[in-house]
Amino acid sequence: MSDNQKKLQELLQQLALGQGPIKPREIPEEPKKEMKDYKFWNTQPVPALDTEISEEGPIDSKKTPDDIPDEPLPMLGDFEWCEIDIQKENELEDLFVLLNENYVEDKDSSFRFNYTKEFFNWALKSPGWRKDWHVGVRVKKTNKLIAFISAIPVNLRVRSNEFKSVEINFLCIHKQLRAKRLTPVLIKEITRRVNKCNIWQALYTSGTILPSPVSTPRYAHRPINWSKLYDVGFTGCPIDKTKADMLAYYAVPSVTKTAGLRAMELRDVDATLVLFNKYQSRFDMVQNFTKEEFQHWFLGNDEIHKVVFSYVVENEEGEITDFFSFYSLPFTILENAIHKDLGIGYLFYYASNADFEYTDRFDKEGTTALRKRLDSLMSDAVVLARSHKMDVFNALTSQENSLFLEDLKFGPGDGFLNFYLFNYKTMPITDGLTEDKRFDTEKRSNVGVVML
Ligand SMILES: CC(C)(COP(=O)(O)OP(=O)(O)OC[C@H]1O[C@@H](n2cnc3c(N)ncnc32)[C@H](O)[C@@H]1OP(=O)(O)O)[C@@H](O)C(=O)NCCC(=O)NCCS
Known part of the structure; x- marks a missing residue:
């Protein structure tokens, strides 16, 4: 591995993207400060x-x-x-x-x-x-x-x-x-x-521990352009696998599969906000958006291009049934002969009505319906992220993410993100992780807020 590759790898690790490819790694414990x-x-x-x-x-x-x-x-x-x-x-x-x-x-x-x-x-x-x-x-x-x-x-x-x-x-x-x-x-x-x-x-x-975390979800990442990530030293190739195996494993379909999926437009804001608010009500910590804020964060304006990407699913009756968004924060690579930049997509907010008919968020059938829908939506999000030149797609184990991360080949990263509230005490909020820090598909997370 060249010095540049090493540097980029270090950098990506510091950015908590982890380096996969799939198996959880041992997480060194941060020395505990009293x-x-x-x-x-x-x-x-x-x-x-x-x-x-x-x-x-x-x-x-x-x-x-x-x-x-x-x-x-x-x-x-x-x-x-x-x-x-x-x-x-x-x-x-x-x-x-x-x-x-x-x-x-x-x-x-x-x-x-x-x-x-x-x-x-x-x-x-x-x-x-x-x-x-x-x-x-x-x-x-x-x-x-x-x-x-x-x-x-x-x-x-x-x-x-x-x-x-x-x-x-x-x-x-x-x-x-x-x-x-x-x-x-x-x-x-x-x-x-x-x-x-x-x-x-x-x-x-x-990323550091301060008094006192409310919740600590883990980063997860889904390679999109595996060969580029490999070239720049972001990911290695497991000994028992060939590059061709890895490329096949991380192949991303060329087209989306959810019927009725399209880019979100101004005319969708009211209906999408209603869907979103209802969906968000399941979580313990959320940001409540005004209509103006919703529009800003998901549609941007004339001064905001190619930063946030939002999509809705409209059914045959013209109802908005689902919504998802992701944002872009790429790297520039200054000293690599082949690659000049690395596209990085971050999952932002999303909502779906897939389990709305179940009053209990943890109902078995409701969970199965939601998981199936999220698998479909998020695999489309990865397809769209690729179309916007993103080489890797990141998400936390917050929201309902633990339901789909493994299904969609996200690997657990090395980084954890601590959420804090200033001048407010609250009991811990679930982070989407099991005790041994794997994706928890049962309890999932009660963190419904996403910070940039
Ligand atoms: C984070 C950063 C500003 C800390 O600066 P520093 O020079 O190491 O720390 P300082 O000497 O100024 O201050 C130390 C105090 O700040 C606290 N502190 C350090 N990082 C902190 C953070 N991210 N948030 C809040 N407090 C922080 C320390 O715990 C310490 O307080 P304590 O005595 O109660 O423990 C600096 O390392 C930095 O710019 N890092 C790169 C950017 C970054 O990581 N930003 C934070 C994103 S969350």
Whole structure:
């Protein structure tokens, strides 16, 4: 394997895509930090690790926006706060450079996330977005952007409680400024800005363990273009198999098979949202979308192309019976003679009425009907992902995904994603995994929210 291949493989592993091909691997346990060692997090309104929660709800609910300082937190000497105006080409460029060069640990930047303007217009400019929630830190003298954190507003439901919240994402600190306790400053500052708007809860995810995960689904990936993944070192060939065997095993049909499947259009929004809300009601943690948000996240707009792909199934009576979506976040490969990029698709939200006639989500017949339908829809999603030049398709074990992952040749990845709620305690939410971290087709997951 060449150095480049090794690097890409490391990078993909860090991105939690795993390297398959199919058998679950031993997961090294992260050394466990004790609560007293979380010098920052043990000052924050989050449940301590391993505490049993008996009552759900906000941890600190006494403050009002008037109790929150008007001024930003003091910033260390050589640095200053800034807002990133992603409408401005040069500021967007600063954000690309920071994230592309520092979001993952590839020392020579030989492989990069191919973040695009469209991607940020989609991810950071959802309805209700605020420029002052796109927070950066610059070096005073040079104006270089060295850190970023963002929030977008969302409405969350956790079991039967609905509340306003934000989603925190794209936290990044320049590699040379790591381990200097800048993260707590960024988190406190975004919290201050959000609290000023009378929002007191946040949803965020991380590969690392912090106090305290609400749920920890596992990544799974489905090779689409196996030979390319092999060429760039993403996947190996098992000793007892030939390349031809692997190509045959991962072959993707050339056409979709679900009757009535077509791209989602503006005219579908109302009906699809009704179907979606009904479907989502089965989960314990979901984002409730307004119509405007639904349209943004699934159809995009003139500034958002080739980022999110949404499809519906319309039956002969003209009803929307199913819906699915996925998004694209490719890599650029800088130093490979053959391949310049790697297309990566991520399963986003979906819904189906296949089990609506059963009131119990775990009814055996209902589950069989849903599994059959999801197998068909998701295998079409893979076909469509390939048509959009995606080389691998990723999903978590959240939602009802565990029902179809194995059927559709998704392999368990090396990565797990911890979901956290800030200033909200809740009992654990199922993650779609059995005790030995395999796909759990029985209990499935109660996480119904997808974070980018
Ligand atoms: C994640 C990142 C910002 C952490 O920076 P760092 O320089 O290692 O950490 P700092 O010295 O600034 O701060 C350390 C504190 O931040 C916490 N922390 C680290 N990563 C965190 C995360 N992803 N979310 C929340 N808190 C985090 C640590 O637990 C520690 O607090 P503690 O004493 O209570 O344990 C940095 O490693 C980075 O930019 N990584 C690449 C991008 C990335 O992975 N972003 C996170 C996506 S979830």
